[in-house]
Amino acid sequence: MTASAAATAAATSAAGTAAPVPVEGARPVVLVVDDDSRVRTVVAWQLEAEGYRVVEAGDGGAALRSVVTDRPALVVLDVSLPGTSGLDLLRRLRAEGDLTPVVVLSGRCGEGDRILGLDLGADDYLVKPFSPGELAARVRSVLRRSGTRGPSRPPATPDPASKLRIDPWTREVELDGEPVPLTAREFDLLAFLAANPRQVFTRAQLLEQVWSSMRSWQSEATVTEHVHRLRHKLGARYLVTVRGVGYRLEP
Template sequence: MLLVVDDDSRVRTVVSWQLESEGYAVQVAADGATAWRRIVEQRPDLVVLDLSLPGLSGLDLLRRLRENGDRTPVVVLSGRSGEGDRILGLDLGADDYLVKPFSPGELAARVRSVLRRTGPAPVAPAPRTGLRIDPASREVELDGEPVPLTAREFDLLAFLAGHPRHVFTRAQLLEQVWSSSQAWQSEATVTEHVHRLRHKLGHRFLVTVRGVGYRLEP
């Protein structure tokens, strides 16, 4: 939410329309005291602030904010065009200073620029780690990278993944994955496919249980 503070209703209207057309939610205040309450209660993301306000002036409001450790971004929008006023406003902690008369489009651009500079740093997405198996697309990823598997390699991996930590003998895997219990279908076929999977996936997932068979560690 952005807060527009100006004692001129026409300025408030023009600025509000421009910022709302940019997709921002906007609240307004016509004097410094009301603006202070809005800032304290609503915590706006940025304040567009006129310096010539009745009661609590814009400069005093800005000074109070910074003295209280409030780092809410402030874009000053003022009819005071003198260099001294601009320097004072910036020295008091304004993030930008625009002189009236102004272009609403330029004000919106300055608001966007200040929000980019003062907003929280974007958080990089955590890298995808581990093993991901998608049965529908028959795709496998390891630590976010695709792993090309043959049809039978995928079938074996998917079956073991569907029964994590369950130990299967080679004969059981032949029957379940190859749909075969025939003697001519050697159990060495299972051993060879496990070896290929380990070559592609590493050794952290497929575990050999000596004298029994294999299991998949999730």
């Protein structure tokens, strides 16, 4: 057994083969493993907005080290990794008795690929491109099934005095005390801007951060259209156009 394998097995044995429940304060740790830094960034933003602490790894070796040192409550694992593939990494963890819940991300949508991932011990399987909101929902579902308590409810943003209330936990928006119905992508865009008040983002940056893995078939006009829809629903006072640059949210 290799040194890293021994360390992983030792950590698992100490936990009694049950999935560890690491927390920082009340925040479960989620390990995001993907060789694409853009995917890691958008997944981390979504999960951190919901109260999790996120650690990242870009390859299998870094992921194995993080499993031992950070003891995540759950792993979000990409199949296509340099060197050791995601499925090989999953197979190794399960062979060593590590029962940490794993949500697999894959660009392969075939039934056989999903069955293989689940048979190897994955707790859920999500096909790329995916919605960050859906991934977060699956993370919550898997953690509930594993018995891990979720993070404390994060505060709504921005300041309630602004009359605009955004709750990242329930994905609900209120304006002057009245609910505002938003599509999933409209909410993702608004929540991202609200998490960075007064910071100006170009359309390309918003496309990168909010649409992430779907960027290859989206254009910057998509951002413009979603901003237009949000202004129609919220009024013009919150979403400000900075001419020649992009948009910001004014709380």
